[in-house]
Amino acid sequence: MLLKISEITTPGKLFPLKMAQDLDAGSNSLQTYIISSNPHFHVLTRHRSDGRKFPELVLDKALDREEQPELRLTLTALDGGSPPRSGTTEIKILVLDSNDNAPEFAQELYEAQIPENSSLGSLIITVSARDLDAGSFGEVSYALFQVDDINQPFEINAITGEIRLRKTLDFEEIQSYHVDIEATDGGGLSGKCSLVIKVLDVNDNAPQLTMSSLISPIPENLPEIIVAVFTVSDADSGQNQQVLCSIDDNLPFLLRPSVENFYTLVTEGALDRESQAEYNITITVTDLGTPRLKTQQNLTVTVSDVNDNAPAFSQSSYTLRVLENNGPALHIGSVSATDRDAGANAQVTYSLLLPPHDPHLPLASLVSINADNGQLFALRALDYEALQAFEFGVRAADRGSPALSSQALVRVLVVDANDNAPFVLYPLQNGSAPCTELVPRAAEAGYLVTKVVAVDGDSGQNAWLSYQLLKATEPGLFGVWAHNGEVRTARLLSERDAVKHRLLVLVKDNGEPPLSASVTLHVLLVDGFSQPYLPLPDVAAAEARADPLTVYLVIALASVSSLFLVSVLVFVAVRLCRRSRAVSGGGCSVPEGPFAGHLVDVSGTGTLSHSYQYEVCLRGGSGTGEFKFLKPIIPNFPPQGTGKEMEENPTVRDSFLFS
Template sequence: METALAKTPQKRQVMFLAILMLLWEAGSEALRYSIPEETESGYSVGNLAKDLGLGVGELATRGARIHYKGNKELLQLDIKTGNLLLYKKLDREALCGATDPCILHFQLLLENPVQFFQADLQLADINDHSPEFPEREMLLKISEGTQPGTVFPLKIAQDFDIGSNTVQNYTISPNSHFHVATHTRGDGRKYPELVLDKALDREERPELSLTLTALDGGAPPRSGTTTVRIVVLDNNDNAPEFLQSLYEVQVPENSPLNSLIVAVSARDLDAGAYGSVAYALFQGDEVTQPFVVDQITGEIRLKRALDFEATPYYNVEIVATDVGGLSGKCTVAIEVVDVNDNAPELTLSTLSSPTPENAPETVVAVFSVSDPDSGDNGRMICSIQNDLPFLLKPTFKNFYTLVTQRKLDRESQAEYNITITVTDLGTPRLKTEYNITVLVSDVNDNAPAFTQTSYTLLVRENNSPALHIGSVPEGPFPGHLVDVSGTGTLSQSYRYEVCLSGDSGTNEFNFLKPIIPNFLPQGAGDEVGKTAAFRNSFGFN
């Protein structure tokens, strides 16, 4: 595919150059609006006409409209008032997930003449989700010989809100043996650890049941709970320890299923059964994680396809547990490497068809292109066929306009089939083709014309009146009758018999220039009737 493209010099190509993008970013500033998520539909976000310094009337006369990538309809523009209205309730978590801040990009497009304005809408989070633990109960097996101060990892609660509205603290129900400590991970999430304060005695109390509570930072705060069941075992001196606390790996997003990602390893210094360990995903994310760990070997393999554009990073926590219930934990940081697996996308914003034939540099179509891949995989070249009187012009960030290069001629070609080709620069190169049909509308740019500049008809004198002696061939309009003045030149064109003067001294009748059909002038018939010198009359069809 790459070779074929390289051998196609007849295609006009326009490339998104990084330096042009930097210049655009430096020379333009987007309008910014902010509303809380879940705001009711119909809410007025702002007034675009006022904020851009446009007259309200301009929005209607210039064909203003809102454009989104992917044709999502989130906002509406009232072109009578200039108000930007919320089309429907917006859920920040559904649109942006854990991304913070949540910013939706859109453009105001003015079609006549073409002009773009960039605008952003930021969705502020509200505390509409409560923390949830992955399981209703956690089971810990702890040896009665475990020393106070020993830490036991607990599973974190999930909260889809962000910032202060997500989990901020953990508490445990009052008891004499444990307290819970809250820590912050590298990604900002809070996680709990159970800390032993007082040694356990299996004979005194073989089992404990505690309630773990996760609290978010909303006002008022929301909470979620789970039960921590602790089984006290006979002495087990050593907990498993991983050879590394952090494993870092890179995985191409097109890796086949069951590919080996990495193998983790933990050891337990105890002898016999207490020295055997079993591996598992710590958070119990078997449903959401695309990875699986072998409980015996510690090998982590791919069980579901990766997608760099959806999730470029994973932090997977692995726990190793011995028979006595003691455990250790490590983190596997997995970076998904982008490959060129997405073809460019083209979104047509407007198409002006038919297009008048007499207007060069007329905007025929406005469209945007995008590619979710990164690096060269997401850089694009846009082209059309070379043998067409059209040009592609980059106009605004990732927007193009298709314009007429010169005046068109409907009489020579009334329709054009244009293929817009968008190709990325990845390996292998992927492309998307989009076909549009442009009709050319007629304008009155051709005057009527005869096929000859002079016609000569010969007629004998003394013939009967109204004798048909010839006809003028049709040009681009029907034949018509003409009047000849006494000097032999063409005068006006109107529908009545054309007469030849008998005393003109010639039997030739010459047409000297093209005539456009008109109407019978007042008094023309009277003049003919009064001229006795007209002996012969003949008509032209």
Template sequence: MERGMFVANLTKDLGLRVGELAARDARVVFKGNRQYLQFDPQTWDLVLNENLDREELCGSTEPCVLSFRVLLKNPLRFYQAELRVIDINDHAPEFPAREMLLKISEVTPPGKIFPLKMAQDLDTGSHGIQSYAVSENPHFHVLTRNRSDGKKFPELVLDKALDREKQDQLRLKLTAVDGGSPPRSGTTEIQIVVLDINDNSPEFAQELYEVQVPENNPIGSLLITVSARDLDTGSFGEVSYGLSQDDDVNEPFEINTKTGEIRLKSMLDFEAFQFYHVDVEALDGGGLTGKCSLMVQVLDVNDNAPEVILSSLNSPIPENLPGVIVAVFSVSDADSGNNQQVTCSIDDNLPFLLRPSMENFYTLETDGALDRESRTEYNITITVSDMGTPRLTTQHTITVQVSDINDNAPAFTQTSYTLFVHENNSPALYIGTISATDSDSGSNAHIIYSLLPPHDPQLGDGL
């Protein structure tokens, strides 16, 4: 959908009055700095603020759901909502390489299965890969298998025995087809080298290796060493190792082909991936392979500081009014567990209170009446710390100004004045000056003077 397209009529969905969203200054608040939705300023319909890429937002996670909140002010209220991004078939299957190499002994019996590298399709569900097919030939066909995580992978099945003396190489085209309408496809070439007799395949000491790694492990650090042996002799018994990383073309691991040591080749990120499934392959000199699986669990490290996101700021605020909402803000932390838990505080010596309103949202309110004549401005520092080890802290400072109300009466500089004037004076004779002050500001401090009727009738109205 393009930017500006209609998403929802929240006035109807929330049972509000026409114009209430505008009157209450409604806002859409997403976690982080991205703003995927906004209100149309004319209709107050909820519309798309930017084009959405489901694969960028959610990867392979399905359903792809973005949580957000609708904030209504005056009176304050939050609504929790979710935006589901529906996949379209905008990606074709891709294999990790243009060519696969298989070395198969000529004595391999029909029915033998050879696992192939699976293709990747960034789309999900029915738009993902549905089947594999191989070009027509007399020796092989392809089976499409389902992995435990729902992904489909191909297996090459030998139908007719090979004869190296008749044909020492074969080239087949492997095609992956997705479930779109129309479907998209991707291809790779399988090069098959027919070998002489090699009747033992490498076997790993374990079928499954598991390891846990902190996300801040340095590049080059050793994760684990795998080991396989082959009962054959000579080149047929020499084993080399490789990784078949089918979850992502750019997985952050590398293996020493001779020793089986698996090390990090790039810095891990728990917030991006928590688990990796890697197929480890042992290849002997005759082209036979053995496989095992490596499961890598990434452990979270407190490497993200909390964030403070200000939703609204009410400044200036009038003096003498307690309980005024000054600001509404949210706090978040991209880590997990204790590393994600945060505490929020402000300085104790300020006349303000911090109140949690809902999950990770806070309001800043005045604690009692403020006096502009005592202080006209406050700098309030919001401190947010997570519960990790060591703790990470973020500070956000907001400035709040205090506006004046007319809460101070004028005061004369003296309680009484004595002025002397000669009789028979001429009109408009200057007698003296009286003065008063007002501690308010602006028009509230402007003073108008007037004379009340004299108490003594003999004085007349000569002033």
């Protein structure tokens, strides 16, 4: 059920409600009505003439729409049966509004300020009033109260309450205004407030700056140089006329006041053009008015250069590589130096700083430099085997006055090329009578026949040597170890094998392209060392007259400066004729079994060196100083006798290491 009740209804007012129906009769029919608890209403149960009962709602307390615009109550009808039964319905009560509230402003007194130079239509302030009623009773309109339309410089928006400027203000004429404002609702009720508007004096004259002198560029490295002189003024009066001058704090300049309204701009300290060559300075002049007005003057000051920086190389030292056998005037690299100065002070020229004259290393004939760009050139072909590295200094000087300079070290590493073929040291291949190696027929497989000893003047992989048996009188009887040049028997010997054998061994380096040399070996198979050695047919007569064993050993060492690697040329001439052990009498033993060579990395350069040790004995008693060249021995092989025995026997044993 819906009821509409005005908020001005007086208490005690009755509102009939719809009755409920009960199909039972007697005490089982509808007996009474009750309503949910609330402070405004209670319900009465009325009897009609026909005996039916209906409810009436009674207002106990006046309603207030502004406090509670709507109520919801539950009406319950009860019968008298056992157990009792009931039915319910909801009563919705809408409280109707009446104009019982007048508009009220948020403030009784409003205050506002407006500058005297405000433009027409400027918003000064917005006032606001509220009416608690609804509908037209709650709609508020605004108006200025008791105004002089002719002299009133303000106007108000009747709907929004915005107060705007409609005439120009003048602080010198009127400093403040007092305005009354009225708010009226649709029912004719109204409320009032007051507004005080203060007119603010405007600082409408900005300061002026007049430049008297400006100096630019200014030299670096000099402190407290006067850059500019200027004056300031302001057309306003009082505090609006007082001014402050300033520049950015992060600039190396200072503002100093002199006589009244005069200022000087000076450098705070010595400037560095290389750090900053130009400064953009903004001088700001601000008055003390409200609001403050300011004037800015932009200055550009450049710094002139002084030759205070020497050229600086990009590196303190340079390492350059060039392949040997280069053509003259080859560009081998560059050095670079920069100078932070400007103009001629920054122009760099290069020159060589050669060490004291060395007749073995005339650097002036090896390299030259382009004075303008620092490019380095080789003046002649370089030979790695003769000169592996050299170094010199480079000087970079500017064209300032006085000129400043710096130095850098240049080291040139000559890169090896494979331009040296292997050289065979043993057996000697000089066109003389060839030496013959004797091998007993009883030798087992792997018997060491001899060793081909060779060297290569190059370095690194270019000096890595490998050995290969190219040709043999009887293939399959002998073999050559590829890594050390040892010639060994490949199988057991027999009586059916030929007596004389000729082997052709190839020695090849690992360069690109590879270079090689060949050596011819002569091998004679004998039944045993108990038989005299057979001389070679073509030199039998001469060898019969010769001493039993003669060894000639010549070693030539060619060394260069300690800055370069040692170049060694070993020439060994061996003339070996063997005879039986029964007639030797030298007291030197021949160790049995093979000696395995080994590979060594020399000086960390990547060059592999093969070492092999031979024993040479000085024969005593002959007075000839002759040597006996024996077979290879195992390293650290113990001596054959004690020291006393060696003193008694004038034979002296020594060992030589061939690499």
